[in-house]
Amino acid sequence: xxxxxxxxxxxxxxxxxxxxxxxxxxxALNDQIVFFQSPTDITQKSIPQGQRIRLxxxxxxxxxxxxxxxxxxxxxxxxxxVIDVTYKGILPDLFREGQGVVTEGVIGPDGVFVADSVLAKxxxxxxxxxxxxxxxxxxxxxxxxxxESQ
Amino acid sequence: MxxxxxxxxxxxxxxxxxxxxxVPLWGALTKDERLMAVATPVSVVMFLLxxxxxxALTIAYLxxxxxVLNVVQNSHSAKPLLYKxxxxxxxxxxxxxxxxxxxxxxxxxxxxxxxNLPSDLKAAxxxxxxxxxxxxxxxxxxxxxxxxxxAHPPIEGADLNPILQDIGLAIHPPLLYIGYxxxxxxxxxxxxxxILGRIDAAWARWVRPWTLLAWCFLTLGIAMGSYWAYYExxxxxxxxxxxxxxxxxxxxxxxxxxxxxxxxxEKREALKVWTVLLAIFTFSLSLLGTFLVRSGVLTSVHxxxxxxxxxxxxxxxxxxxxxxxxxLYAWRAPMLKQGGIFAPISREGGLVLNNLFLTAxxxxxxxxxxxxxxxxxxxxxxxSVGAPFFNLTFGPLMxxxxxxxxxxxxxxxxxxxxxxATQRLYAAMGLALVMTLFTFWLxxxxxxxxxxxxxxxxxxxxxxxxxxxxxxxxxxxxxKRGFARLWGLPGSAWGTAVAHFGVGVTVLGIVTxxxxxxxxxxxxxxxxKVEVSGYEVTFDGAAPRRGPNYTEEVxxxxxxxxxxxxxxxxxSKRVYTARQMPTTEAGIHTIxxxxxxxxxxxxxxxxxxxxxxxxxxxITLIWIGSVIMSLGALFSMADRRLRIxxxxxxxxxxxxxxxxxx
Numbered sequence: 001x002x003x004x005x006x007x008x009x010x011x012x013x014x015x016x017x018x019x020x021x022x023x024x025x026x027x028a029l030n031d032q033i034v035f036f037q038s039p040t041d042i043t044q045k046s047i048p049q050g051q052r053i054r055l056x057x058x059x060x061x062x063x064x065x066x067x068x069x070x071x072x073x074x075x076x077x078x079x080x081x082v083i084d085v086t087y088k089g090i091l092p093d094l095f096r097e098g099q100g101v102v103t104e105g106v107i108g109p110d111g112v113f114v115a116d117s118v119l120a121k122x123x124x125x126x127x128x129x130x131x132x133x134x135x136x137x138x139x140x141x142x143x144x145x146x147x148e149s150q
Numbered sequence: 151m152x153x154x155x156x157x158x159x160x161x162x163x164x165x166x167x168x169x170x171x172x173v174p175l176w177g178a179l180t181k182d183e184r185l186m187a188v189a190t191p192v193s194v195v196m197f198l199l200x201x202x203x204x205x206a207l208t209i210a211y212l213x214x215x216x217x218v219l220n221v222v223q224n225s226h227s228a229k230p231l232l233y234k235x236x237x238x239x240x241x242x243x244x245x246x247x248x249x250x251x252x253x254x255x256x257x258x259x260x261x262x263x264x265x266n267l268p269s270d271l272k273a274a275x276x277x278x279x280x281x282x283x284x285x286x287x288x289x290x291x292x293x294x295x296x297x298x299x300x301a302h303p304p305i306e307g308a309d310l311n312p313i314l315q316d317i318g319l320a321i322h323p324p325l326l327y328i329g330y331x332x333x334x335x336x337x338x339x340x341x342x343x344x345i346l347g348r349i350d351a352a353w354a355r356w357v358r359p360w361t362l363l364a365w366c367f368l369t370l371g372i373a374m375g376s377y378w379a380y381y382e383x384x385x386x387x388x389x390x391x392x393x394x395x396x397x398x399x400x401x402x403x404x405x406x407x408x409x410x411x412x413x414x415x416e417k418r419e420a421l422k423v424w425t426v427l428l429a430i431f432t433f434s435l436s437l438l439g440t441f442l443v444r445s446g447v448l449t450s451v452h453x454x455x456x457x458x459x460x461x462x463x464x465x466x467x468x469x470x471x472x473x474x475x476x477x478l479y480a481w482r483a484p485m486l487k488q489g490g491i492f493a494p495i496s497r498e499g500g501l502v503l504n505n506l507f508l509t510a511x512x513x514x515x516x517x518x519x520x521x522x523x524x525x526x527x528x529x530x531x532x533x534s535v536g537a538p539f540f541n542l543t544f545g546p547l548m549x550x551x552x553x554x555x556x557x558x559x560x561x562x563x564x565x566x567x568x569x570x571a572t573q574r575l576y577a578a579m580g581l582a583l584v585m586t587l588f589t590f591w592l593x594x595x596x597x598x599x600x601x602x603x604x605x606x607x608x609x610x611x612x613x614x615x616x617x618x619x620x621x622x623x624x625x626x627x628x629x630k631r632g633f634a635r636l637w638g639l640p641g642s643a644w645g646t647a648v649a650h651f652g653v654g655v656t657v658l659g660i661v662t663x664x665x666x667x668x669x670x671x672x673x674x675x676x677x678x679k680v681e682v683s684g685y686e687v688t689f690d691g692a693a694p695r696r697g698p699n700y701t702e703e704v705x706x707x708x709x710x711x712x713x714x715x716x717x718x719x720x721x722s723k724r725v726y727t728a729r730q731m732p733t734t735e736a737g738i739h740t741i742x743x744x745x746x747x748x749x750x751x752x753x754x755x756x757x758x759x760x761x762x763x764x765x766x767x768x769i770t771l772i773w774i775g776s777v778i779m780s781l782g783a784l785f786s787m788a789d790r791r792l793r794i795x796x797x798x799x800x801x802x803x804x805x806x807x808x809x810x811x812x
Contacts, residue, residue, distance in 0.1 A: 009494045014506055021510035024543045025517050032539040033522075036532035054534055070671040070751065070760040089671050090751030090760050093384075093723075093732040104534070133532075 034104060038134035039081040047107060055083060055113055056102040056134060064097055076101060076113075078134045087115040153218055156206025157297035160247075163199040163254070164287045166192055170257075170280030174273035178346065186273035193261035193276050196283065197254040204238075204251050207296050211238050217303040220244065220296045226309035226728050228699045236319040237310045242444065242460075243296035245323060249440070250286050252324075252331040256360075257283065260335060267356060274342035275335075282334055285467045293460045309699065309728035318378030322371060326398060329368025330436045333405060335360040337433030340426045341475050344482040349426060354416035357429070359787050361412060362645075365405045366783035372398050373776030384721075384734030384749040386669070386764045388772060391540045396519040397439030400512055404432040407508035410501045418490040418498055418563060423483050424505070430479060434472040435512070441468050447523060496566040500558035507551040514543035552606050552657065556613020559646050560620070574620045578612035593666070600665035607661060611654030614647045641789030649782025656775030659743075663769035670763045673754070683765035685746060686710045687719075692759060700726045702735070705750050705759060709739060716741075721748045721761075743768045 036054045037047065047053060055076055063075035073086045074097075085103055095101060095118060105115035170192050177185025210218045211234050214227045224241040225234060233240075239248040257279040264272045290296070339357045343349045375398070380388040389395065408428040414421045441447075445461030492498035518535045525531055556578055560571045572579075586605030593601065619625070621643070622635035672680050674689040681687075690706040702724040709716040719737030726733070737748040744767045751760030 003491055006491060006493065010502065013494070013503070017506045017510050021514055021543070021547060024546055025514050028539045028542040029517070029521065029535075032542055033533045033535050036534065054532075066752075066754060066760075068673045070673050090384075090749065090762050093734055104536075 036102075038078045038137070039076055039083045040078055040134070040137070042083055042107070042113075043081045049109065050106055052104065052106055054102055054104045055085070055115070056100070057083075059095065059097050059099055059101050061097050076103065078137075083113050084111070085113045085115050087118055089116075089118070091118055152206045152209050153215065153297050153299070156203040156210075157295070159199045159203040159206070160287065160291060160297075163196050163203065164284065164291060166196045166199070167280050167284035167287055170196065171277060171284050173277075174280075175277035175345070178270035178273040178277075181270070183269060186269050189273045189276035190261040190264075193254070193257040193279075197251075197258035200247075200251050200254045200287075204247055207244060207247060208235065208238050211235065214307065216305070216307055217299050218296075219298045219300045222300060222304055222307045224310050225307040226699060227306060228728075229310060229315070230698055232317070232320065233310060233315045237314075239323050240310050240314045240319050243290070243294045245327075246286070246290055246294050246444065247296055248323065249327055249331060250283065250290060252327050253279070253283050253286060253334055256332055256335050260338075260360075264356075270346060271339075271342055271348075271353075271356075274345055275338045278338035278341045278345075279334060282338070282471065285471070289460075289463050289467065293463050306728075309726065312700070312724065312726040312729065312731050312733045313382060315699075315726075316378065316382055318374065318382065322375045322378050324371075325367050325374055326371030329364050329366070329371050329405075330398065330401060330439065332360065332364025332367060333401060333429075333433040333436050336364070336408065336429045337475070340429035341478060344426065344475075344478050347482060347485055349422050349486055351416050351419050354412045354425065358409070358412045358416060361405065361409055361429075362783045362787045365402070365409055366780040366787075368398070368402050368405060369776050369780045369783070372402060373773045377773050381736050381738060382733075384736050384762075386736070386747050386749065386762065386766070388663070388769070391518070391537050393519045393523075394443055396515050397442045400515055400519070401432055401435040401439060403508050403512040403515065404428060404435050407505045407512070408432050410504045410508075414498050414501050418492065420488070420490045420492060420498055421502070422486050422488070426483065426486075427479060428505070428509075430472075430475045434468075434475070435516075437464075437468050437471060441465060442519070490564070492563070493565040495561065495568050497558065497561045497563045499566070500554060500561050503554055504551065504558065507547050507554075511544055511547045511551075514547065515540065518543065549606070552610055552653070555610050555650055555653065556617065559614075559617045559643075559650070575613055575616060578609055578616045581612045582606070582609035597665050600661055603661035603665070604658065607654045607658035609654070610657060611651050614650040614654065617650075618643070618647045642786045645782045645784075645786025645789065647782070648785055649779045652775045652778030652780075652782055654775070655771050655778055659768050659771030659773075659775055662767045663772065666767045667769075668765040672761055672763070673758050674761050675756075675758045680761070680763055682746070682763050683767075684711055685716065685765065687746075687748070687763055689759070689761065691757070692753065695722070697724070699728065700724045703750075703753060705737075705748075705761070707737065707748060709746065719746070719748050721750045723750050723752070740770060743770045743774070745769050 034052050034054050036056060037045075039055070039057050041047075042053075042055065057076040057078040060075040060077045060082060063073075065073050067073075069088070070090060071086065071088050072091060073084065075082050076085055077083075085105075087103065087105075102119040103113070103115035104117045104119070105113055108114050170189065173185050173192075174189035177183070177188070207220070209215075210221050211225055212231070214221065214225060214234070216222050216225075220241060220243050224244075225237050229237065237244075239245040257276060260267075260272065260275060260279070264275075267275075336357055339353070339360070343353055372395075375395070376388045379390070380386070408425065411421050411425045411428055415425045441461070441464045445464050447461060518539050522533050522535050525533060556575055557568075557571055560574045561568075582605045585608040586601045589601035589604045618636065618639070622632055622639065624632035624636070627635070668683050670680055670682055672678075674680065676689055676691040679686055679688045686709070688708045688710070690708055692703055692705045695702050695704050702722040704720050704722040707719045707721070709719060717739045719739055721737035722735045724733045724735060725731070734749050739746045744765065747762075747764040747766055749762045751762070753759045
């Protein structure tokens with residue numbers, strides 16, 4: 001093989017690998033990302049059933065009901081609209097009524113959001129950024145400034 | 151007083167970084183040996199000053215000096231001594247001080263042990279290191295001063311985030327930082343070489359031990375971080391593709407590519423331009439990681455406080471260093487002479503393939519990590535990119551790479567023979583096939599991918615062993631001479647084999663722990679039993695207990711197998727008094743390489759409690775494999791040809807050419 005052919009082989013194989021990587025990335029970005037929605041978004045937009053979304057808001061006071069086999073149901077609110085959520089599993093340490101929460105899952109046929117993960121937050125005062133903004137949209141954010149994580 | 155002394159030492163260190171930033175390079179460019187000689191003592195004194203500064207902050211923490219703002223915000227007098235010490239870097243300011251300490255430590259190492267470097271390269275390298283140091287010391291002094299006092303000292307501090315009150319904080323950050331920041335040396339070498347316009351095989355030989363050192367610690371740091379998250383967060387997961395994890399994983403991937411391309415450069419003088427670029431990229435990714443974690447654009451346990459000024463400052467530093475070095479690269483790299491040529495099927499070709507896949511994988515992680523941030527900044531749309539994205543992009547890129555791993559070391563330089571290489575790997579292939587079929591037989595057809603993954607892992611492990619064994623012709627010459635020859639193999643050959651074996655071990659752990667994990671989430675009352683993978687777990691009841699700065703509710707469980715007692719586990723739910731913050735402490739029992747993992751949910755009041763019970767087959771292999779990989783790096787560093795302070799390169803080249811041409 002001449003020097004030129006060798007170089008072409010090298011560039012060609014680099015091109016193939018990068019093209020494959022790019023294809024995978026684009027495909028995954030199209031398919032595997034999850035959009036954040038507030039209860040108002042869900043009520044107003046029609047989100048196709050079975051599409052994975054992230055739902056965030058405040059856990060409504062007195063809405064948490066625990067039943068056997070670690071089943072939990074609660075309601076997530078952005079003060080304008082409310083969505084029912086069910087979850088099987090152990091809630092994160094900092095899950096509390098009246099506090100911010102982000103859950104991920106799909107909307108069931110009965111309109112109840114079936115979460116398969118409820119996000120753990122690392123700090124007691126922490127308000128998820130998305131939730132803070134969703135609350136601001138409803139004009140109910142009393143924090144004034146952006147929330148700080150400490 | 152001590153606190154002011156620490157602050158003053160830091161200011162002095164900054165003054166010295168300015169000297170370092172100008173004088174040695176000036177000497178290198180004007181060929182003035184006296185100016186170049188300034189670099190070494192300055193680098194050492196700088197290290198001592200930052201060390202003194204760090205010591206002062208440590209004393210403030212140990213004495214619970216609540217007149218220092220940083221101590222007030224992050225410590226508590228009732229905190230156990232170990233956490234008072236580790237709490238020094240369990241906050242933004244302190245961790246940045248540790249960052250700088252390691253930065254100047256590496257500078258001093260090059261100063262002291264770089265005696266065999268050409269004086270101009272050493273001077274220029276220390277100058278570049280001085281630039282980075284100047285930037286970060288200024289960052290500390292201007293935006294993150296750990297020595298700020300409070301006007302009215304409170305009686306008690308706010309305590310350290312409970313999640314950080316763990317032995318993990320003593321291990322994970324220092325290891326990770328040594329790795330992260332260690333890549334600054336390769337960066338400095340690369341930029342210095344570009345400034346001086348001279349890069350050759352000797353350069354690669356000088357740079358490789360530093361890369362190996364940084365890589366070794368980064369590997370350990372990431373692995374320990376993963377294990378810490380696994381037992382501390384109570385979720386039983388060991389990797390979440392969280393942006394903060396990715397921030398440390400990207401320099402690791404790029405650094406792994408750099409390690410491999412530096413071999414080609416050292417042995418064959420090829421891939422020079424590429425290796426220098428990788429050296430720049432690797433440290434740039436470390437800087438990007440620091441920015442992501444420290445600026446507050448991400449919210450996680452690592453982002454201690456959000457202050458826009460800090461983010462802007464680090465972003466500016468990031469742009470100066472990355473932009474500057476890439477501009478320098480664009481200007482100078484075309485002047486570098488190209489080295490040896492090679493056929494596509496050759497050791498070089500294999501290493502190029504490794505680099506291709508590793509950089510492509512780095513790019514995939516990069517996109518997945520930054521895309522949500524960029525999209526949010528531009529459109530305000532909130533998305534999350536989670537595990538499915540990375541499994542779909544990163545996974546497929548790793549498979550061909552892992553298949554190729556055993557081939558690399560058995561191909562010869564310049565022109566390799568694929569058939570001959572395959573023949574040397576027959577045994578490994580056979581073993582991999584047997585293990586694949588065995589896993590199919592064990593688990594049936596329900597999980598098709600997992601047995602293939604097991605086969606792949608075995609292939610990598612067995613390939614590493616068979617390379618060493620066939621290299622010394624162990625079975626042809628008999629065990630006695632065989633062992634003697636194995637003993638005589640160069641450190642780098644052992645390093646390759648051990649590190650590759652470690653990769654296989656980690657892959658095996660990942661595949662089995664992900665595919666064959668058994669999970670039960672149940673509500674249990676005292677006396678209830680749950681069965682998991684042949685183990686019977688009985689809940690005996692829960693009782694309160696009091697710790698030094700927390701109270702906890704401990705669940706007591708007895709584990710039996712076929713009626714025989716195995717162990718008792720005490721997972722608990724803690725509440726730290728100062729912050730009223732709950733945490734989960736998992737109960738873990740290790741059986742061989744597998745683990746039984748119990749974590750508690752919230753109690754129900756009537757004595758019932760939610761429990762997560764996991765059986766995680768072979769999960770510890772994930773971390774054991776990482777430790778083996780770092781061992782491989784140590785073996786490689788111990789290689790005579792790379793040893794710091796080894797004879798001059800000219801003499802070394804002669805001995806190298808006497809070694810059998812591989």
